Amino acid sequence: MARIYFINGFMDAGKTTFIKELLCQDYFQISGKTLLIECEEGDEEYASDFLEAHNVKKVSIENEEDFNPEYLAEIEKEYKPKRVIIEYNGMWDRKNLEFPWYWEDLVEISIFDATTFDMYSRNMKSLVAEQVRNSLMAILNRCDSVLDKIGSYRRSLKAVNSYLNVVFYDKDGEMSGRLDEDLPYDVNEDELTITDDTYATFYIDIMENVDRYVGKQVNLQGMVIKKSEDVTTSCILGRFAMTCCAEDLSMFGFVCSCPGADELELDDWVKYSGIVDKDYIEKYDLWYPVIYVKEMEHCSPPENNLVEVV
Known part of the structure; x- marks a missing residue:
């Protein structure tokens, strides 16, 4: 059975860039086909020569109702991939999402643009929560201009999923180490x-x-x-x-x-x-x-x- 990578996030959060970089990593190479299921198209695209070079077959799903267990199983049967990568549409419902019954090896990663995180968390709090509830990792991109806020962003995500690994990247895509947070009390006191x-x-x-x-x-x-x-x-x-x-x-x-x-x-x-x-x-x-x-x-x-x- 194929391993499933489920990449969720809102438009322009950096999902496509993340997937392209992942496909280029040495540790991510496999001797088989990758099925990429794309559920929205952002500014970043997948060039045909890039997909061919990494043995990736791309299928687009434009309508939320088409993302169902029957259709997913159908396209998996057609392409017989070694693994499946899903670039999900962050505006679609994740709470009641169903996968084929045999998709047990599922890795979920959520990606956010730190510069718009506050807007989404205030106006679409339930969607943000559902994106991270079952995720292994949350990535916040473009943190440079909101360094004073990412501590609170991290806490709001961890409140939904205490096991979530939250990592931060700057605008150049360089990973920042875990930041020391300003706690609202003196942790050095007895x-x-x-x-x-x-x-x-x-x-x-x-x-x-x-x-x-x-x-x-x-x-x-x-x-x-x-x-x-x-x-x-x-x-x-x-x-x-x-x-x-x-x-x-x-x-x-x-x-x-x-x-x-x-x-x-x-x-x-x-x-x-x-x-x-x-x-x-x-x-x-x-x-x-x-x-x-x-x-x-x-x-x-x-x-x-x-x-x-x-």
């Missing part, structure tokens, strides 16, 4: 008080950089999201974040070890203080934070119980 405005940033950063928080005291407010049936001193306390719409919420919760957890009820709101440690999930090869609660008291829900990703 005690951190996390407010409604800083909760989402704190959650996303600690999930990626748990070691720099281990040993610190954190003061938070959250609700009881889940309780363990077997352990009376363990529960998940957290908040919900709206990532694209009111119907699409992400849980930003922490595993907490706290005496008296068995007396808490689901949806109770508490203020709590504790020391950050970490634990390991072998199945996912993942270290995650655990908060050992020292003090906890019931409190009223905040005026807005959803946190904002900024």
Whole structure:
């Protein structure tokens, strides 16, 4: 079965350039045919001699309704490719998209123009979210003029898909290393008080950089999201974040070890203080934070119980 590369993004984000550069890489060479399915035509084009040189057969799909499992399976059967690259139309629906049932080896990559990302994320938030929800990587091109904003762009993408690898390129196509973000609190302090405005940033950063928080005291407010049936001193306390719409919420919760957890009820709101440690999930090869609660008291829900990703 062919490996499928699904490249998504809005018009002029740089999808075609990315695919052409990918086809030229030594590590991407194969001894077989590549089927390229193009769902929109931008300013950058595929020259016929380029496609021939890389053993690529291109098929265009102009109508969204034609992008369906039956037609995809039909053209794959016709060309018998070793792999398939899809340049998808970012304005088409990704949420309910269906592929042929046997397309299991699917790699999704989303590409954005950093100079227009703010516009799309404000006006088409649900489309942006669906582009990255199942992606392995998100690429933000042309970051030079918005360096002060890409930290917030990165957080908004990670809020939808915490496993997403986000990389940045400048206008010349050179990759920038991961940028140090200006956090809305002093991470060097031994005690951190996390407010409604800083909760989402704190959650996303600690999930990626748990070691720099281990040993610190954190003061938070959250609700009881889940309780363990077997352990009376363990529960998940957290908040919900709206990532694209009111119907699409992400849980930003922490595993907490706290005496008296068995007396808490689901949806109770508490203020709590504790020391950050970490634990390991072998199945996912993942270290995650655990908060050992020292003090906890019931409190009223905040005026807005959803946190904002900024």
